[in-house]
Amino acid sequence: xxxxxxxxxxxxxxxxxxxxxxxIVKAGRVTKxxxxxxxxxxxxxxxxxxxxxMRCYHAGGPLQNGDIEEFNGRLCIVCPWHKYKITxxxxxxxxxxxxxxxxxxxxxxxxxxGVKQRIHKVTEVSGDVYITLNDSSEAIESDVxxxxxxxxxxxxxxxKLKPKT
Numbered sequence: 001x002x003x004x005x006x007x008x009x010x011x012x013x014x015x016x017x018x019x020x021x022x023x024i025v026k027a028g029r030v031t032k033x034x035x036x037x038x039x040x041x042x043x044x045x046x047x048x049x050x051x052x053x054m055r056c057y058h059a060g061g062p063l064q065n066g067d068i069e070e071f072n073g074r075l076c077i078v079c080p081w082h083k084y085k086i087t088x089x090x091x092x093x094x095x096x097x098x099x100x101x102x103x104x105x106x107x108x109x110x111x112x113x114g115v116k117q118r119i120h121k122v123t124e125v126s127g128d129v130y131i132t133l134n135d136s137s138e139a140i141e142s143d144v145x146x147x148x149x150x151x152x153x154x155x156x157x158x159x160k161l162k163p164k165t
Contacts, residue, residue: 006096009039010071012077014135015123015130015131015132016034016035016130016131016132017127017129018020018030018034018040018042018051018117018129018130019042019083019129020127020128020129021044021049021124021127021128021129022127024042024129025051027042028043028045029041029043029064030042030109031064031109032131034131034133035045037059037146038053038133038146039053039054039146040052040053040054040120040131040133041053041054041063041064042122042129042131043066043068043077043088044070044074045088046075048088049122049124049129050088050089050119050120050122051119051120051122051131052077052086052088052091052117052118052119052120052142053084053118053120053142053143053145053146055085055142055145055146055150056079056081056082056086056117056145057084057093057116057117057140057141057142057144057145058079058082058088058093058116058141059081059082060079060082060144060145060150061079061080061081061082061084061106062080063077063079063080063086064082065080066079067080068088069085071085071094071110072094072109072110074087074089074094074110075087075088075089076088076094078095085150085155086116086117086136088104088119090111090115090119091115091116091117091118091119091120091140091142092113092114092115092116092117093112093114093116093117093136094110094111094112094113095108095110095111095113096108096109096110096111097109097111116138116142117141117142118134118136118138118140118142118143119134119141120133120134121134133154139146155157
C-alpha cells in the first residue's frame with residue numbers, strides 16, 4: 001500500500017517499526033520478520049513505499065530479487081522464478097489472456113486472478129517507517145509460505161524441476 005503521513009506514532013502494538021525511510025530509500029528494498037512469524041518485503045519505488053509478503057504466492061520465490069515493471073498501467077513485482085506478476089498496491093496476480101485463440105493474430109489483454117499476495121499497510125511517521133500487518137482472516141495464497149518449512153529454504157536457490165516421465 002502507499003505510504004501515509006501521520007503526525008505521531010500510534011501506541012497500537014500492531015504497528016511494527018521497520019526502519020528509517022532514508023535507509024529504505026537508499027536500499028530500495030528491505031526484508032523484515034514481523035511478529036516473529038511474518039516475512040515482509042518493504043520497497044520504495046517511484047516515491048512510494050509498499051509492503052507485501054516476501055515470498056511469491058505461486059512457489060515461494062524471493063520477491064526481493066524481482067523486477068518492478070508496469071503492466072496495463074499497474075506497477076507489479078515480477079517473481080524471478082516463474083515471472084508471475086503481482087500488483088504492488090493490491091497484491092493481485094495478473095496474466096495475459098486471449099479471448100479467442102482461433103483468431104489470428106492473437107489479441108491479448110491483461111486480466112486479474114484476484115488477490116494472491118498479502119499486502120500490508122505502510123505508515124511513515126517523522127522519517128520512521130512502520131508496517132501494520134494485514135490480519136484479515138481470509139486466506140490469501142501467499143500465506144502458505146509463512147511457515148517455518150519455507151524459512152529454512154534458501155531464497156537464492158530455484159526449485160528443481162521434476163523430469164518429465
